[in-house]
Amino acid sequence: MPSNNEAKQLKKIMNDTLDISKYILASKDDDEILTHIAKLINCDAYIMDVFGRLRSYSENAKMDASLFESVIHDLKLIELTEPVNLLDKYSIYPLKTMDKLTRRFVVFSMKMPEDLSSQLLIENMVNLLSLESMQVSINLNQVRQRRNELFDTILAQNLPENAFEDTLKLNGLDSNSMYKAFEIDEINSVDTGHHQEDMHRVNDYIYWYFEKIQMPIILISWHFKPFILVETKKSLLPLLNELSKFIHENFVGSKTQIGYTDDAKPLIQFKKLLREADEALDVAKRENILKPNKFIPQQVEDILSLVPKKEADMFVDAILGPVLNLKEDEKDELIELLSYYYADNQSISMAANDLFIHRNTAVYRLKKLEKLLNMSLNDVSDSEQLRMATKLYLIHH
Incomplete structure (x- = not known):
């Protein structure tokens, strides 16, 4: 008692x-x-x-x-x-x-x-x-899950641009905020049957690291790999080197590969960031690169960037002159569509999806452009000239 x-x-x-x-x-x-x-x-x-x-x-x-x-x-x-x-x-x-x-x-x-x-x-x-x-x-995990589901839905549907902007705003996100991106995969577990479980663990380490340095991220699970949008204009490489070190110190025996793009873009262009990071990761896997691998555009862009502005402007005027004389909004609309059309390997559907417009709208605009320039996108010579002129315009303007 x-x-x-x-x-x-x-x-x-x-x-x-x-x-x-x-x-x-x-x-x-x-x-x-x-x-x-x-x-x-x-x-x-x-x-x-x-x-x-x-x-x-x-x-x-x-x-x-x-x-x-x-x-x-x-x-x-x-x-x-x-x-x-x-x-x-x-x-x-x-x-x-x-x-x-x-x-x-x-x-x-x-x-x-x-x-x-x-x-x-x-x-x-x-x-x-x-x-x-x-x-x-x-509550924190639920917020993260809802955000992941939001971007899953956006990836699966072809939302109009204004609907996408409204959706982001409703979820506390600014479509014009600038982001960079990387994609990561744990390659030791691909053949063990534990890949999904190990990737969940990698996700946790990613959240931990960026919370520590107080840098906002959006993590999207895409094709069973984490794709991460980082709200920053700083170089990603030092951050990714530190992240890799942290993961390997705490996840003993893991082996990760990272692809990233260091070109900051507004959030509304996240699909382009995703593709660039994914392409960089594919290169890392193909060439067995274990350090973070940066997305590098096609070599032709590097060569074109060496062309003096005066000569570049002369070529652009010769090819795109009638388009450049249009009203500003209409001109930007057509050049942006051309840019995405070539970036998406000349896929009208993918370009339309990236720009949040209906495919028929993209087809109509491209037909209008062909008529305006008296050129054909199906003609190899015409198409290559349009590709180069578009790239030169974007480099110098």
Whole structure:
């Protein structure tokens, strides 16, 4: 039989636990929950993410720089599975999670208690916060899944451009934001029957890495490989080298190949980014390139870029003159269609899809262009001149 004092302590622990559980069930924010816990155990309380970044804290909590430095430099949070004391005045507890890469930690401004009643109370608080943390993780995964499904739908359907822009806006995305892209594959598992499982693991590492450097990404699973849009104008190569190193350090025995495009484009052109990254990955596989492989346009573009602007303009005027004399919108419309037509290996359907127009509209515009220029896209000589003139125009304008 417990003594009266023990019974009172146990009852208090149960009441305190019930009190906190009500806060969590009422979907109170983390700061409010931590403030309530801090009052119960008479200390400051903090929640940190797996990168050591402060996410929330109790009211009037002391901001101790030595705590944050110690968490980042002395602890490898991604591997921390048991509570530890820190700096002789703090204790840090890993919250339970379904994924160690999104784990969070609660820190108390006191060492781990030695008496059983305090241990039980802290353990209950940690368990309740773990439930709340797992819900945060579930919500995050649902957001990621919805975004993946959004782009899957866009890839499967030929949405008009205005509908695509509206869809992106409804999902909190700006169609004009500039993105680069890469595609990655884990090649050791292709023949083992574990490829899909291993690619899910690679996805988690990708999310972890870009969350750490606080760079927005959109991850799309395409043909069982992650295709990643990165909102940046910086060179992707240093980032991808670091990402590869991180994956190989944490995913022992893995072997990845990456294809990427370093040409930033607005989000509304993500299909073109996808194809460029995919082509770069295909080259990496074909030539067994294990470092990130950059998409390189056809050599003819490199050669054409060496043509002086004066000579280039003369050639463009000779071939595309009647088009260049059209109103600005109509001119841009036809040149853009030609550009996509040649980029898509002269597929009218793919060019129309990329431009969010009906195939019949693309056919009509190309027929109009042929008539205007008195040329035929089916004539090899005419088509090659149009290809070169279009590329030269885009290089110099």
